Amino acid sequence: MKQWIFLVGAIISEVVATLSLKAGMDNSIFYIVVLIGYVLAFVFLTKALKSGMALGVAYGIWGACGVAMTAFLSHLIFNEPLTSIMVLGIVVIIAGVLMIELGSQAATRKEKGNV
Structure with missing residues (x-):
């Protein structure tokens, strides 16, 4: 379970840093947030x-998650475009990652002899 908490921390940190890159164009203090x-x-x-x-x-x-959160938050914060085609692309990316996760779980069950 803690691995998921660490992963959520990684995602949030990366999204904050990426959004701060854009904010840093107007205020260089955000570059400290980018680095951290x-x-x-x-x-x-x-x-x-x-x-x-x-x-x-x-x-x-x-x-x-980084792509999806950055796209949605940059739309809200910076008024960047978010078209239906872009949303569909995000859904496809998430579906692909879900398939990887499900495949990983199936492989783990097979290795443990639980299939």
Whole structure:
């Protein structure tokens, strides 16, 4: 369970850092947030991996959630476009990551002889 908490920390840190890149164009103080956010993201991601999460699953979820959250939040915060085609693309990315997670769970069950 703690691996998921670490992964959520990695996702939130990365999204905050990425959004701060845009905010930093108007106020350079945000570059400190960028640096801290990305460092924390990799620290949390490393902790999730050390806690037993598979790399492909962790990276897929981290990337997909980061893309989705950044797109939606940049639309709300910076008034950037978010078209129906973009939303569909985000849904496809999330569906792909879900398939990776389900495949990983099936492989784990098979290894343990629970199939």
